[in-house]
Amino acid sequence: MTDKNQNGPSRRAFLTGAGAAAAGTLAGGASAQADPAIAIHPWMQELGDGVDAAPYGMPSPHEADVKRRTVEWLTADPVSSINFTPLHDLDGTITPNGLCFERHHSGVARVDPAQHRLMIHGLVDKPLVLTMEDLKRFPRQNHVYFLECAANSGMEWRGSQLNGCQFTHGMIHNVMYTGVPLRLVLEEAGIKPEGKWLLAEGADAAAMTRSIPMEKALDDCLVAFKMNGEALRPEQGYPVRLVVPGWEGNMWVKWLRRLEVGDQPWHHREETSKYTDLLADGVARRFTWEMDAKSVITSPSPQAPITHGPGPTVLTGLAWSGRGTIPRVDVTIDGGITWHEARMDGPSTPKALHRFYYDFEWDGKPLLLQSRAHDSTGYVQPTKNALREIRGENSIYHNNGIQTWAVDADGKAENVEIS
Amino acid sequence: MSRFLKFALLASAMASPVAAEPLGLGRAATPEEIALWDIDVRPDGLGLPAGSGDVMTGDKIYTEKCSACHGVFGEGTGRWPVLAGGQGSLSDARPVKTIGSYWPYLSTVYDYVNRAMPFGNAQSLTHDEVYAITAYLLYLNDEVDEDFVLSSDNFAEARLPNEEAFKPDDRAEVEFAAFKEEPCMTECKPSVEITMRAAVLDVTPEETAAKAAAKAEEAQAAEPTPEAPTAEAPAVEVAEAPAADPALIKAGEKVFRKCKSCHQIGAKAKNRVGPVLNGIVDGPAGAVEDFRYSKPMAAAAEAGLVWTESELSAFLGNPKGYMKGTKMSFPGVRKEEDIAALIAYLRDASE
Secondary structure (H helix, E strand, O other): HHHHHHHHHHHHHHHHOOOOOHHOOOOOOOHHHEEEEEEEEHHHOOOOOOOOOOOOOOOOHHOOOOOOOOOOOOOOEOEEEEEEEOOHHHHHHHOOOHHHOOOOOOOOOOHHHHOOOEEEEEEEEEEEEEEEEOOOOOOOEEEEEEEOOOOOOOOOOOOOOOOOOHHHHHHEEEEEEEEEEEHHHHHHOEOOOOOOOOEEEOOOOOOOEEEHHHHHHHHOEEEEEEEOOEEOOOOOOOOOOOEEEEEEEEEEEEOOEEEEEEOOOOEEEEHHOOOOOOOOOHHHHHHHHOOOEEEEEEEEOOOOOOOOEEEEEEEEEEEEEEEEEEEEEEOOOOOOOOEEEEEOOHHHHHOEEEEEEEEEEOOOEEEEEEEEOOOOOOOOOOOOOHHHHHOOOOOOOOOOOOEEEEEEOOOOOEEEEOO | OHHHHHHHHHHHHHHOOOOOOOOOOEOOHHHHHHHHHHOOOOOOOEEEEEEEEEEEEEEEEEEHHHHHHHOOOOOOOOOOOOOOOOOOOOOOOOOOOHHHHHHHHHHHHHHHHHHOOOOOOOOOHHHHHHHHHHHHHHHHHOOOOOOOEEOOHHHHHHOOOOOEEEEEHHHHHHOOOHHHHOOOOOOOOOOOOOOEHHHHHHHOOOOOHHHHHHHHHHHHHHHHOOOOHHOOOOOOOOOOOOOOOOHHHHHHHHHHHOOOOOOOOOOOOOOOHHHOOOOOOOEEEOOOOOOOHHHHHHHHHHHEOOHHHHHHHHHOOOHHHOOOOOOOOOOOOOOOHHHHHHHHHHHHEEE
């Protein structure tokens, strides 16, 4: 206490005596009050936890608000539902494992890895059964890929609906996978020449199935067992999932238990009734696997308002494409009258999230924020209205239109659409 | 070998993937193992097992095992999938996508019912039951008459009306030209107006950072301080509740997984297909607000039925035997120790 008492007056004396120049940079009256953060805090005096207090470390309790969230009214039941990655709270490009959004059709399968098998059969020379131990003896690779649900932004087809990029764009995550090229696993069984399609099936109670063309299966798919270096989380398919880079998330079958080679697609529920894109004329597109180039400003955004007032402001967001890399993102703060090339930062690899920044001086006036991704094939992210002109409003899936946030003079942001 | 020939070989090896040397990992899958897991069915009939089922049988099975979620006429309860109707609605503002209006192939119905239904008890139906349910779903969609029998022999003849209304992904042809133009960067439009706001609909989940913080503050303020006069409250003799057995509760939580597709319990529980179960043990039957009970359950409630452990045990062991006409389409918990565990869990999770 004596120390504090001695420090207090001397600090005030310094501040008041430091002249008008220093005081002038502070908000009116602030110079007279001590900053309570400049103090001797308990953590400066008391001993903290020793090692092993948390053998598996968790975020600071001050970060408790950084979590996945669901939208309850979307689905009938939480075991066949979705929650969303808190994109507005994250930076960089890698999604922490515990924050990767979840989508299950019959809940999280509780798989015992010792009792898990991967069966490969159908049009193959030698039908196989692999244990997890067998899988880990194939040569493996590491790749960072985004996984986006085809229904990401699906609630926005008819107009702005959800206030927060977590809800409008949070059915996406981006992690480093460790796994075996699917090609090696299939070649171990020997694909017959007429084998043109692959059926992947999960071990959950939905027995999730998707048909995958052999060309993709042999190209860049992985049979993955690690994410960001550690075992897959149960909700992401522990102990093993399929990775289908750049293609819609539903195909990345979790809890992968079976691969069947066939000569034609199976047309199962998730590629007929669901994950087909109904157009305005009543005709539906099927097998719309690739994810189009897309971007979103993650801050400022409705859940991440500007709280600091006018002055230097960091605008940031994410961009991605299922067809390659993102060499360029354009940003506007005036609703699209003038655009600026954003600064790309961090690694740029195909079919992975990219981070962009636009650092600007906010004048305190209302803003209309948008971002527009360009991918390495020359595709430019379209407006929502451009998409609607071609597809109507009933597609549910593959909404990659440009997102607008309106920021008011207080820095609060809202999901809007503009002319 | 000439250089040209080498190149040609390499090119052909790249075009049609030639198997790498196998590593000799894993073991051969036996035909029996494959048969157990290989349940998929294709539109051409590949994978379809021998069997048959008629509409009337399908009606019975559907009413018992499917209607609680999908509705008696396939209309769907709550947000559960609608299975019937919607024909001709696909180009409407609000299309109704059902088996009859949207699904292209009947094989998909058989395959999906067989692999994933009933919800929470997948792969429990016999082949004939799946045929019967599939036949009944055709009937609900006005595709067949009530005397229709679906079998492995006539399956290939069955066609769904919307089969032709699907086309392959044509984004590259239809969209790419327009979406690959160099966009405008300056003076792109004279002015800009907001045309729609999410706040108008206001369907965003309530909880936000600010609200969470406010709640935390409230909770702190509401917490009784150590000095609070709780000790001064008049001492009331409370009947000693049976000591909770954590192992039993834990076991009961596992058993409860069977119930979870229809019931919720705990502070955030809401009515689903079945009512919220908070306070069910030793509580009055049919007492959850806003839940539409079956007639017999409402009558039993009226008559003053209380879910004592013994009554609840009898109900859980055989719901339809205990109460004919209950909406609870659940076959029952077989083992007595599972019922005891479940009741312990229901008691604990209500608190």
